[in-house]
Amino acid sequence: MEILKANGLSKTYGQGETRVEALKNASFSINKGEFVSIVGPSGSGKSTLLNLLGALDFPSAGSVVLDGREVFRMKEKELSVFRRRNIGFVFQAFNLVPELNVEENMTLPLLLDHKKPDADYLTELLNLLGLAERRHHLPSQLSGGQQQRVAIGRALAAKPKIILADEPTGNLDTRNSKDVIKLMRLSVERYNQTLVMITHNPGFASVADRVLNVEDGIVTELGGDSQ
Secondary structure, eight states, X not given: OEEEEEEEEEXXXXXXXXXXXXXXXXXXXXXXXXXXXXXXXXXXXXXXXXHHHTTSSOOSEEEEEETTEEGGGXXXXXXXXXXXXXXXXXXXXXXXXXXXXXHHHHHHHHHHTTOOOOHHHHHHHHHHTTOGGGTTOOGGGSOHHHHHHHHHHHHHHTOOSEEEEESTTTTSOHHHHHHHHHHHHHHHHHHOOOEEEEOSOHHHHTTSSEEEEEEXXXXXXXXXXXX
């Protein structure tokens, strides 16, 4: 079942001689429970694409439909609520709140939405992420790999329609990077979570169900035609 559809997505910055086409007429769809990786050289438009899919930026042209809703037709407040309830983000900068412990960071999106966390599901996530014994630790008391696991847990806790991950292993060593990729793959398999991930690592990209390549703002499916 299709959960996300991008249609003719384009993003242009500047005008005249400074005009840059960061993304050019990208069209593709993603099914529920699918793991899609996005690869491409630095400056190719990968992060621009992910920001548009997550409604963190607005396109110059085109549309994004998530779970049957065209996101860029929503007003600002409605879009903010929709994004919080339906999209989970994982970035290479962990973006944890330093004054909150592991459990509090993971449940923060739910509390901001005035929802009571599911205690059983939270405990399951903590065990899955190997954080059960550190649930009351502050980010400063955790390693980089542990902090990224908290960020993944935060994204999963709200059970979003889709998780968008921008270089989630960018600040981690090889061992922790492999652990994080395994956890993300496991989240897809165990919870039927839909996941879109940017990575520079071909080995990590190959863990996904599909691989999209972005180069000079043009999105293609590896082994296929332009999207």
